[in-house]
Amino acid sequence: MTAPVIGVLALQGDVREHLAALTAAGADARPVRRPAELDDVDGLVIPGGESTTISKLADIFELRDPIDKRIADGMPVYGSCAGMIMLATEVLDGRPDQRGFSGIEMTVRRNAFGRQVDSFEAPVTIAGVPGGSFHAVFIRAPWVERVGAGVEVIGTVTGGPAADRIVAVRQGNLVATSFHPELTGDLRVHAYFVDLVRATPGRRHLRA
Ligand code: GLN
DSSP, X not given: OOOOEEEEEOSSSSHHHHHHHHHHTXXXXXXXXXXXXXXXXXXXXXXXXXXXXXXXXXXXXTOHHHHHHHHHTTOOEEEETHHHHHTEEEEESOOTTOOOOSOEEXXXXXXXXXXXXXXXXXXXXXXXXXXXXXXXXXXXOOEEEEEOTTOEEEEEEOSSTTTTOEEEEEETTEEEESSOGGGSSOOHHHHHHHHHHHHSTTOGGGOO
16 A cells, blocks of 8 residues: 655754654655645645744745645644644734644644743543553643634643643644654654545545
8 A cells, every 4th residue: 555645844843753753654754845845745744843933934935825725625734733833723822923824723822831831741632542641742832722613622631730731633634732742752643644644535646
């Protein structure tokens, strides 16, 4: 079976780690920096990093409209941390000039867990990801404050001071997590996304 071709938006952030995790999870993973490279992938990961920078670079590299168009056409996208912010229709505590892709109908709060706890780890259960709770790493992470009717909450923090916060969501083929599964060696979130891409009809690389 042909491996699904999955791009990692390579403007800024932890691109290499996602490429490695996707490859280990069975994808043909490639960096995406140009519209022509985007044309060639069946799914896209937006990595963690800095959403204000990714927003700016998406315009400079002329990727904003092509990504919005692929999202409208049903391409699966997974955003982690800054990537979650880039997939939110509304951002609190963002910069006035930052702009996301036409993504998940939700409100996220940027840097929500507070500067005192810039980074922390907590268990998260994720619906659709078997094998028990996920050890999640949060780095200046957003949380989700509101979801629209079409959005499924698939993950909440299960313990500690941030218990019950929404940190993973899905709307159709769009998936977002506040945390960084690419840093822990647990491939289950990437495997979930690779399966989603594999199951999406109209994959470019299945067409002759
Ligand atoms: N705080 C960052 C932002 O606003 C996200 C942090 C991360 O991706 N680790 O984009």
